[in-house]
Amino acid sequence: MKTVGEINQRIKEGNVCVVTASEMKELVSELGAEKAAKEVDVVTTGTFGAMCSSGVFMNFGHSDPPIRMQRVWLNDVEAYTGIAAVDAYLGVTQLSEKSGEYGGAHVIEELVSGKEVSLKAISKGTDCYPRKEIISEVALDDLNQAVMLNPRNAYQRYNAATNSSNQILQTYMGTLLPHFGNVTFAGCGEISPLNNDPEYRTIGVGTRIFLCGAKGYVIGEGTQHCPPYGTLMVRGNLKEMKPEFMKAAVFPGYGVTMYVGIGIPIPVLNTEIAKATAIRDEEIWTKIIDFGVPRRQRPTIKKVNYAELKSGKVEINGEEVRVSSLSSLYIAGKIMKELEKQIKSGEFFLTAPVERLSGECVFRPMRQEEVKFVKSVMAQAITIEPETLIEEASRIMIEKSINHLPVVKEGRLVGIITSWDVAKAVAMKKAGGVAEIMTRKVITTMPDEPVEVAARKMEKHNISALPVVDAKNRIVGMVTSEDLSRLLAR
Amino acid sequence: MLQLKFDPKAVKKPIISLATIETSTLLNIIRASVGPREGELVVEVEDGKAERVADILRSYGVDVHSMEEAVEKDEERCVHCGLCISICPVEAIGFSKERKVVIDTSRCIHCGSCVTVCPTKALKLP
Structure with missing residues (x-):
């Protein structure tokens, strides 16, 4: 019905009809897809969200004498230098070596805001690149090239x-x-680019887009692209x-991480494309998954659509x-409006894709050795009861040379004492039952929990052993940090 | 609204009860976090009596601040994602019609939950 060339001609002549994705939904429900397709030339879509898989390729230019940068830091954030002498890739999630709250994204934001950042690079020195270290300041203008290149952005849904x-x-x-x-x-649901072109008819390799205020391009499907979770x-x-x-x-x-703003114009070439841009949040489904289970396969709690999510x-x-x-x-929304303005004023022309994005999902799990579970490393638990005397508990600890004794009542775990608790009790001249000194809120693991998850629990709570319990809180074993380090060291 | 901070000495005394008796004023505890060595409370007091209550509390060694201002938002940094909205225990944060994040300052209890979760560090307590 229409071609991208014809639409660009209208942009040049100043009589192109551009609407935002929000407005298009109203138009299609009012006029129907066929009529809307005739009236509207371009629908602008937009998204603004945290996109971890982002970063910038930079070329710093050569110093005198020149250096082959083996490692380079910008404001103490290291960039990847396994490429040519003064090229580097700074990823947004790379952390500063001085602060956990500053990273690659901050360096990039400072550069874009016109600020200078410190640069430090080191090298072993070669015949062609003799310099071993350089310390300098750089601003965005000093860089020969600074190209944002993001491997995975604009998730269709999440x-x-x-x-x-x-x-x-x-x-x-x-x-x-x-x-x-x-x-x-x-995700932004019904205004997000890929949801408005779910068959990837117009968004493909070579599509000109709005990227953080600049004109950018789609250079392919993103990593982990898995329609309808396209990237x-x-x-x-x-x-x-x-x-x-x-x-x-x-x-x-x-x-x-970094919030990245992307806007993509969709040329309304035919009725089918107009129909696709009329998609509503109610039709865009995703899952709520439970992060309480720290595994790759996190359980799905329920299916929801974006209308429900946006309702709060x-x-x-x-x-x-x-x-x-x-x-x-x-x-x-601001991005959609800005892109609409740029197209209407003849600053932004559309491109037809030179290659279509894949409709196939490529998102396999990692090839890895068998997952190891707690049950393969746990030892038999030696338990005591709340009435057990502190003195008796200390005797058991020495006899069995262990540092932790789970306290069990009627088969269920009710507490734990450590050799430190016993030492403290002695120092404070406490006698009597262990119930007095035990920790009641016990951090536990289960037999079918992966050992990495158990290790993370110990690290997070700064403890060195976990009672292993079943679903009914009955104790079935004990796992200590020694058990785990022996396993992980192998 | 008064924010009270206790040091190890003051934390051992039943200060809220003492202040209630001595000023014959009702103190409504909005938030409390009391440990063995220090404590922090936010209490609501009738406007007219706030000064007197504050004086009594100070005499027991409590650090007292009046909380007239709510959490502050840096409009340059706020991206209006709304991550703070579901974290706020008193539902003081919401969206405006144009989907901008707005704070109902009169509801804010200075808990700081939103300050911690804000990804762009746009929020701070005065």
């Missing part, structure tokens, strides 16, 4: 997160409160980007749970 466990979890999906205390989700690999010139369309971010306990509340197990977004609908 699993929402919640937490069934009894502890606060700090994740890349934000802070998740215990006992299904909240739900977080990512894009994109590039754009960092020197043309604007700070208002990117933002460095920190997820406490997890690390640094969902129901889980009969209770209303509050929902937060990680993406910004406000800035995504």
